[in-house]
Amino acid sequence: MKRTLLPGRPYPLGATVTRKGTNFALFSEGATKVELCFFDAEGRQTDCIALQERTAYVWHGLVRDIKAGQLYGYRIDGPWEPERGRRFNKYKLLVDPYAEALSGQVDWKKPIFAYDVASGDDLKMDTQDSADGVPKSVVIDSKFDWGDDCPPETPLADSVIYEMHVKGFSIRNPMVPEKLRGTYAGLACEPSINYLKKLGVTAVELLPIHHFIDEGPLVARGLVDYWGYNTLGYFAPMSRYSSCGDTGGQVNEFKRMVKALHAAGIEVILDVVYNHTCEGNQLGPTLCWKGVCNTTYYRVNEESPRYYVDYTGTGNTLNVRNPQVLKMLMDSLRYWVTEMHVDGFRFDLAATLARELHDVSRLSSFFDTIHQDPTLADVKLIAEPWDVGEGGYQVGQFPVLWAEWNGKYRDTVRRFWKGDAGQLSDLGNRLTGSSDLYQYDGRKPYASINFITAHDGYTLCDLISYDRKHNEANGEDNKDGSDSNDSWNMGAEGPTDDEGINRLRERQMRNFLATLMLSQGVPMLNGGDEIARSQMGNNNCYCQDNELTWHDWDLDEPRKRVRDFTSQLIHFRLNHPNLHRRKFFQDREIRRRGEDLIIKDVAWFSTDGKQVPDEVWNTQWNRSVAVLLNGQTLQVTDEDGLPVIDDSFFLVVNASQDGVEYVLPASPSGKPWCQVIDTEDIEQPFTHAEVEKKIIVGGRALKLFSDGKIS
Incomplete structure (x- = not known):
């Protein structure tokens, strides 16, 4: 079938459905040729069109009769000079960085690497076609009837945040219709909504739902990426959590979920990963940005551009200093607010985004751009205020408008209730909003996001049941995960029949939960802690998509008591402004x-x-x-x-x-x-x-x- 190509427009980037067809626009500064390839429902390439127009490094064209649901990808030609950081390879199919949905998964058995894997030489080009192993971008028509959607707009000071995993929350819940379990629709259904309302939380903070991939080494061990910190699409909701398949239905299913939560008075906060991508270092796959324009999107070593700067521990760091990359992140944030109606963001390893050169800067371009953006002025901005680079621990150092995960609160409260000596002075600061961290730069107590546990680390039940991590199931010889947990098993490692130990453990859970809900600042509850969810001592369940991480809704009496106590605490807190003050003492x-x-x-x-x-x-x-x-x-x-x-x-x-x-x-x-x-x-x-x-x-x-x- 011969396609009609018109000049189209350079903006907006991505695929935009119009009455004439679909406009495609892609930024690539170093490309010499850009081909737009189309695929049928079975993933077979049907035709390929070379885009003829280039405006300010944006390649663009409008293709007649292309409608929503069409699968597509890019092939980009340009210099193959890895030693200079240039990794163009026309044989590799690439995901559109602005794709609003992705179909299919990465197949690590296919030639998805731009270099010769057999020799391990990343300077030698591979000329095999990768299309069979790469997800396809999907053209999306963004029409959706939001009707009377009214975001709750709960002030951060009055918020109680529930950190949760979309799949893990409902996959085992017998009250949720079986076909909806583990999906956006499962979170939006009546039993899930009723549970969250009864619990009393005001916001759900979803672990990453930007489309991500499973890492190759995990797949080789028969595991998958469960947490989702391995992004491939900053505009696309993860298709794995959709009950509608992966050819576009996931977009509206996500929107219906947000609308249902809003109707129940619950806000939606997304955990976003703008510090790195799934493409790894120089030996990683070529799926998107690496082949679109490597030196634009990634921070490469200035002395040896073959290699990447890595502040994230994943092999690469996004080059937020580049205006085009900064634009992509801002476009993504605005998209999720305006098109998907989310209420805020938690930024993974946010210190990385503030690195202008190597040091973390409160005056970075990233902060400046966000602060002047009217679309983002009223959304919740929460930083994980550290990364793995030198000087990356930045708790208390983020600018106004930002709240932070308060790691010092977590550590102090754990040590105090474990019985460690010398914690009293620091505990006084943590209970009263951490004024030592946030008072003197114009921020308020609600800049402190207080938490005892989170997805990364022990659950609350395991915090009071294990002295040592037990990560054997991850297949890394128990070497992964933190060894510093400030935990205490109270006399027995793991589950026990000792009634005295079990009663003490239950009391300690009440102590932790009560401390969290009675402290100034904003409490964040790790999903499942309210029902004493255990991961059997595994404190790094990033690759465990199974019953080890899923919520178990078959509750015995002790777990019911913890649930009811947590709900009473949350409602008590919400009813008393003295427990969530807007100003420091x-x-x-x-x-x-x-x-x-x-x-x-x-x-x-x-x-x-x-x-x-x-x-x-x-x-x-x-x-x-x-x-x-x-x-x-x-x-x-x-x-x-x-x-x-x-x-x-x-x-x-x-x-x-x-x-x-x-x-x-x-x-x-x-x-x-x-x-x-x-x-x-x-x-x-x-x-x-x-x-x-x-x-x-x-x-x-x-x-x-x-x-x-x-x-």
Whole structure:
């Protein structure tokens, strides 16, 4: 079939359906020839057209009668000079960097490498056709009826984030229709929505759903990439999570999922991987950017461009310093906001994106571009504030508008409840929003994304069940994953029949969950922690797409108790602005009207009911402290300009083995204290009882008291 080719337009990049056909546009600065190839439903190439127009390095053309659903790819010719970083190879089919959907998977048995793999010489070109082993780009018509879609727009300060995996969440849920399990539709169906609403979370943070591939070494071991940090398409939703197949239906299925979550008041945050791609180093496959224009898209070694700069541990680093690469990332972010209606992003290894030369810079082009973009002004921006390069640990160093995964919060809270010495001073900072990290650069407590566990590392259940990692199933001789976990098995490695150990473990889970939900900042719950999900001690389940990582919904009584306790905690937090303040504590003294009593917005107390003296904070022996949060000093007003007043709380944490007696100070309101939470109580940790002047907090336990109406 002979295709009619018109000049078309250089923008927008990608494939754009028009009334005349489809416009194709691709940026390649070093190409000498660009061919657009079409494929049938079986993946057979039907024809190939050389694009004739080039405007500012954008090759473009409009092809008549090409409609949505058409499969296509590119073949690009240009210099084969790997020693100079140029890796053009016309025999390799390439994915469109702007493709909005991809069909098919990578076949590692096919010649998808641009060099001669047999010799291992990456300077020698391979001339075999790779089309059979490369996913095909899909032309998408973006029409979708969003109807009355209304994003919840929950302020970050009032958010509770649930980090989750699209497939792992519903694949084993018997309440979800079988054909929908593990898909976008499975997350959008009524049982899933009802569960998230009952739990109380305000946002789901989805592990990467940009189309990714399985790494070759994993495939060789019979494993797959489960987490998804191996991106091939920054505009395409992962087809593996679609119940509609992979020829375009995944796009609208994703949109329907977002719309359903929004209708339930739940925001959607995407974990995005803009620091590296799936193409690896000089010995990796050629699937997209490496063959489109290698030196544009990747940071190559300036002295030896054959090799890549690697700040990510994956073999390559995207060249965000290049305006065209920066444009691609910004176009991707805007696409997911405007076309897919997502509410925010968590940036993997975000320190890499801020490297102008080698150092991480708060004034990088990436930050500058995002901050001036009106489309991104109101979305949530969350950084994983580190990478694997020198100087890459940047917790507390990101600019305004950004929140950060607070790794220091995780480490301190783990060490405190494990019973490590000398944690008290740092714990005080973490419980009150980490002002030492975020207060002095214009940010607020909600810049701190607090978490105890995340996808990377132990689950909460494993944190209190294992002293050592058990990653044997990954096939790397248990050498992968972190050896520094601040975990404690409490006397037995893994599952045990010892009732005493199991009760202590359940109490420790309540301690961790309560600490997370009662801290200032924004709590992020690792999906499945609320039902004591275990990975059997594996702290690096990136390649385990099986029952080891999937949520198990067959709950026994202890796991039901953890679930119910977590839900109560979340709803309690949401009902009390004193637990998610918009401003840092100022430690201001406030004289109550008509009385001589002076109260503060926050105050720390010892067992005798007196405020903690300075010298106690840095002692090694003290493992217990109490904090008073004054609900009359929120320093914010409601929509009518009236001061917001909340209950005051008195929180006692005790990581020592023995119980501790505390004298309760007077409450700011003068009302009696009521006990709200006692993590030592296995059957009824939430209580509704007035207490005496002196109270006992059990060993390795937490208690919370309120001077207001229990809710």
